[in-house]
Amino acid sequence: AQTVTQSQPEMSVQEAETVTLSCTYDTSESDYYLFWYKQPPSRQMILVIRQEAYKQQNATENRFSVNFQKAAKSFSLKISDSQLGDAAMYFCAYRSPLYGGSQGNLIFGKGTKLSVKP
Amino acid sequence: DGGITQSPKYLFRKEGQNVTLSCEQNLNHDAMYWYRQDPGQGLRLIYYSQIVNDFQKGDIAEGYSVSREKKESFPLTVTSAQKNPTAFYLCASSILPGLAGLSLYNEQFFGPGTRLTVL
Numbered sequence: 236a237q238t239v240t241q242s243q244p245e246m247s248v249q250e251a252e253t254v255t256l257s258c259t260y261d262t263s264e265s266d267y268y269l270f271w272y273k274q275p276p277s278r279q280m281i282l283v284i285r286q287e288a289y290k291q292q293n294a295t296e297n298r299f300s301v302n303f304q305k306a307a308k309s310f311s312l313k314i315s316d317s318q319l320g321d322a323a324m325y326f327c328a329y330r331s332p333l334y335g336g337s338q339g340n341l342i343f344g345k346g347t348k349l350s351v352k353p
Numbered sequence: 354d355g356g357i358t359q360s361p362k363y364l365f366r367k368e369g370q371n372v373t374l375s376c377e378q379n380l381n382h383d384a385m386y387w388y389r390q391d392p393g394q395g396l397r398l399i400y401y402s403q404i405v406n407d408f409q410k411g412d413i414a415e416g417y418s419v420s421r422e423k424k425e426s427f428p429l430t431v432t433s434a435q436k437n438p439t440a441f442y443l444c445a446s447s448i449l450p451g452l453a454g455l456s457l458y459n460e461q462f463f464g465p466g467t468r469l470t471v472l
Contacts, residue, residue: 268459340398
């Protein structure tokens with residue numbers, strides 16, 4: 236079974252600085268999808284960024300980018316120019332290919348709580 | 354605006370009672386999901402459904418039940434058999450996996466959640 240590990244329960248960053256959240260996963264599949272979700276204090280889950288394993292290029296969305304290392308099974312999230320509104324729980328999630336038995340369900344890590352200092 | 358709604362936002366249950374959490378979506382998504390979130394844990398899948406009148410157990414289905422009589426609605430019942438029901442419950446939806454021409458990412462969109470507390 237696939238597992239997702241986020242080894243940093245809490246992180247802190249100064250406003251305007253850059254922070255990297257780590258995520259590793261375990262799988263024997265060659266094709267899959269990876270996601271980062273943000274959960275602010277409102278507890279609404281918001282999709283931040285996504286990556287398909289077959290794509291070599293790292294995904295970027297404005298100030299958010301990933302460092303996808305397929306061989307190392309690593310999927311870290313970099314937040315540049317951190318803002319106070321970035322303070323939240325961040326969850327890494329894995330999804331198997333749709334032709335597998337998992338029906339495309341997400342497997343989540345336990346999350347990293349990010350604090351942003353003014 | 355299209356989206357997912359969950360009600361109520363807060364719910365209190367007495368020991369031995371069944372309670373039902375509502376989840377409605379107007380995104381025209383075929384697939385819907387229920388997750389449970391506990392402090393220090395990620396989201397754990399309770400049940401999911403990809404088509405009306407059909408649903409599948411997730412990783413922690415014991416003590417829960419669902420129905421899917423309409424595409425838009427996927428209510429979750431927390432039964433008295435659930436030993437530790439106090440948690441935050443999130444509902445999500447997505448396009449049906451594998452539909453040609455649509456996003457293969459099948460990302461899930463989440464509702465605002467329901468906080469259930471057992472008194």
